[in-house]
Amino acid sequence: MKKIIFSCMFMVLLAINDLSAQIKKYDLVVYGGTASGVMAGYAAAKEGLKVAILTQNKHVGGLTTSGLGNVDKGMDQTIGGYTLDFFKRVGKKYGSDKPAYSLTPLVAEQTFLEMIKESGAEVFYDARLVEKTGVVLKGKKIEKLMLENGQIFSAKVFVDATYEGDLMAWAKVPYIVGRESKAKYNEPQAGRGLRGYKPIKLNSADLNDIKNIAKEFPLDYIFAAVIPQGEGDNKTQAYTFRLTLTAKEGNKVPFKKPSSYNPLRYKSLLKKILREKIVSFDKVCTIYPLPDEKTDINHLDLDNASHQYPDGSYLQRDYIWQYHKDYTEGYLYFVANDPEVPEALRKDAQRYGLAKDEFVDNENWPYLLYTREGRRMLGSYVMVQQDAWENAKKDDVIGMGSYFLDSHEVQKTVTPDNYLISEGGMFYTSYKPYQIPYRSLTSKIEDCENLYVTICMSASHVIYGSLRMEPVFMINGHAVGVAAALTVKNNVPVQKINVKQLQSKLVEQKQIFDVPLDPDTYILKDRFTGLIVDDFEAEKIGKWTWARNQRLVPFMLGGFQLAEQSPTETAAHLYQTTLPKTGSYEVFTMYVASKDRAKKAKIILGTEEGDKVVYVDMTKKPADGYWESLGVFNFKQGTSYRFKISNEGEGGLVAADALRFVMK
Numbered sequence: 001m002k003k004i005i006f007s008c009m010f011m012v013l014l015a016i017n018d019l020s021a022q023i024k025k026y027d028l029v030v031y032g033g034t035a036s037g038v039m040a041g042y043a044a045a046k047e048g049l050k051v052a053i054l055t056q057n058k059h060v061g062g063l064t065t066s067g068l069g070n071v072d073k074g075m076d077q078t079i080g081g082y083t084l085d086f087f088k089r090v091g092k093k094y095g096s097d098k099p100a101y102s103l104t105p106l107v108a109e110q111t112f113l114e115m116i117k118e119s120g121a122e123v124f125y126d127a128r129l130v131e132k133t134g135v136v137l138k139g140k141k142i143e144k145l146m147l148e149n150g151q152i153f154s155a156k157v158f159v160d161a162t163y164e165g166d167l168m169a170w171a172k173v174p175y176i177v178g179r180e181s182k183a184k185y186n187e188p189q190a191g192r193g194l195r196g197y198k199p200i201k202l203n204s205a206d207l208n209d210i211k212n213i214a215k216e217f218p219l220d221y222i223f224a225a226v227i228p229q230g231e232g233d234n235k236t237q238a239y240t241f242r243l244t245l246t247a248k249e250g251n252k253v254p255f256k257k258p259s260s261y262n263p264l265r266y267k268s269l270l271k272k273i274l275r276e277k278i279v280s281f282d283k284v285c286t287i288y289p290l291p292d293e294k295t296d297i298n299h300l301d302l303d304n305a306s307h308q309y310p311d312g313s314y315l316q317r318d319y320i321w322q323y324h325k326d327y328t329e330g331y332l333y334f335v336a337n338d339p340e341v342p343e344a345l346r347k348d349a350q351r352y353g354l355a356k357d358e359f360v361d362n363e364n365w366p367y368l369l370y371t372r373e374g375r376r377m378l379g380s381y382v383m384v385q386q387d388a389w390e391n392a393k394k395d396d397v398i399g400m401g402s403y404f405l406d407s408h409e410v411q412k413t414v415t416p417d418n419y420l421i422s423e424g425g426m427f428y429t430s431y432k433p434y435q436i437p438y439r440s441l442t443s444k445i446e447d448c449e450n451l452y453v454t455i456c457m458s459a460s461h462v463i464y465g466s467l468r469m470e471p472v473f474m475i476n477g478h479a480v481g482v483a484a485a486l487t488v489k490n491n492v493p494v495q496k497i498n499v500k501q502l503q504s505k506l507v508e509q510k511q512i513f514d515v516p517l518d519p520d521t522y523i524l525k526d527r528f529t530g531l532i533v534d535d536f537e538a539e540k541i542g543k544w545t546w547a548r549n550q551r552l553v554p555f556m557l558g559g560f561q562l563a564e565q566s567p568t569e570t571a572a573h574l575y576q577t578t579l580p581k582t583g584s585y586e587v588f589t590m591y592v593a594s595k596d597r598a599k600k601a602k603i604i605l606g607t608e609e610g611d612k613v614v615y616v617d618m619t620k621k622p623a624d625g626y627w628e629s630l631g632v633f634n635f636k637q638g639t640s641y642r643f644k645i646s647n648e649g650e651g652g653l654v655a656a657d658a659l660r661f662v663m664k
Helices: 002-020 035-046 082-093 105-119 167-169 204-216 265-274 314-337 345-348 460-467 470-492 499-508
Strands: 023-031 049-054 122-124 133-139 141-146 152-160 245-246 284-290 296-299 353-355 397-401 411-414 418-425 434-437 451-453 531-533 540-541 543-545 558-566 572-578 583-590 600-607 608-614 627-635 640-646 653-656 657-661
Touching: 023 035, 023 141, 035 049, 035 082, 035 105, 035 470, 049 152, 082 105, 152 167, 152 470, 167 451, 204 265, 204 543, 245 353, 265 314, 314 345, 397 451, 397 470, 397 499, 434 470, 451 470, 470 499, 531 572, 572 657, 600 627, 600 653, 608 627, 640 653
Parallel strands: 023 049, 023 152, 049 122, 152 451
Antiparallel strands: 133 141, 141 152, 245 296, 284 296, 397 434, 411 418, 531 657, 540 572, 543 558, 558 653, 572 640, 583 627, 583 657, 600 608, 600 640
């Protein structure tokens, strides 16, 4: 009996030793072969760590190598360090000494692979966690990762560099999916809000069409009562695919009809095409030119279909990926082939096709769905809207963000009283370049001691509208790669490293922590005397586009709006205010002069003597560089007056920004 027991124990010990031998041991394991993950692995390996990068498919680079070729970068000046180095390397491949922020997937992936090889980091492909149970914890630390292919990885430090945040979630780190309420962090843009959208009353025919579409495509519409303005929910902004197209003969694959194709699904698109008399492909999607005669296309968004993705199972995500692909393929096929689409538009769309030399192992289709927003960690510091304006400086800064706060539509809802409501976009949010704190990339110490999160970072939905850009994720990756080396060297939790040491190292590596701000770009109301009403406080009627280009200055707060002139008024900004005292006030308007502006922009001023019409030549710079006087008028205290900037007229673009009232 003793011999049998001893023999069994010996076999168990052998099995344990064999299992131990199979575990791949590293200083740092990066889960997610995204651009952020590559930067984290590259930076850590250059600091001397033994690094493994686990990518969930057969490619590295994430969305940067999956169609997002027109880089959403914000201000060039905020991009430095290894991130800038990457874009410079890409530029050299195109024969330029300047960084390239317009790039093709092929060249982007080649560049990432070269950097990985140079650093000595190892890449493991098709390396996906065992669903839900693949993260093994020991106390408040991640001990190892179990993969579906049977591989096991252990490390001293881990990085979640995925768009979904699976490692973080399965390590039991708290997180959120969706939108916070306005009350949660006191963010002006938080929660549900129409923000320029108007409910559409559906007639019986349109309602019937929608119901028929929903039977076949259940994620296209939500049938429910809408939640109140400012309330939160668990819904994410719309996803899409960023396709790499070309019009180059010999390198294009024609748009094909998906097996699920139903032209009824695109009836609202057809109505828009016919109503607006659209005859060019670039009016039904956004086309960004790329090198090598290719394009990146955007804004084929599918509202509602993304909501279950972040917390969804692998099977659910596969379904949502295919659902988006079918929609997008059908959209392109419809525009290029449906007989009800104007012939000129069909012919223009037929000039394009999928680039034959891109995504060659995936039928020329991007590997990744553009997951604009997944889970978001509730970490050591939650970034919020105010961090991109009045609270932009951080003691533990590790990099910068500078893109405007951008959320695409979140949902299309059909209400019980038959209104179609689209909402979720953030069409106006004041912002300026801001610092990203180290604490937003770490969990609370009581939740996990050896994890960094670079994409599903600790942030609210509102600020994530700016943070969710590839250069920011790469900057975060660079920072945590260097931080991981300090963590390993000093054998401390990630929350306990010497941040000053980290910052010193990052500065040596040319990471950017601050940029000088042009005072004429970020103008605040308190800079001037008088009462100021900005355009975001006005009621918008008709079609206006936001202008936030930092070269188009000056403007009040975060931007201004433009509308094309029309012989009859089709767009207007309505301002309403009450003056503090009875008397005469000089009224001014702020606008950015340009040769494409209206020579006679019509502004109607409600005054004590009735409406006064004033015309402004917006091709000429305002008298003092900021404000153009509209005249002196009388107003009474306590009376509410209305003012209108109209697009009625001919010849150019009308700019709507702030109005100012100065008592004489």
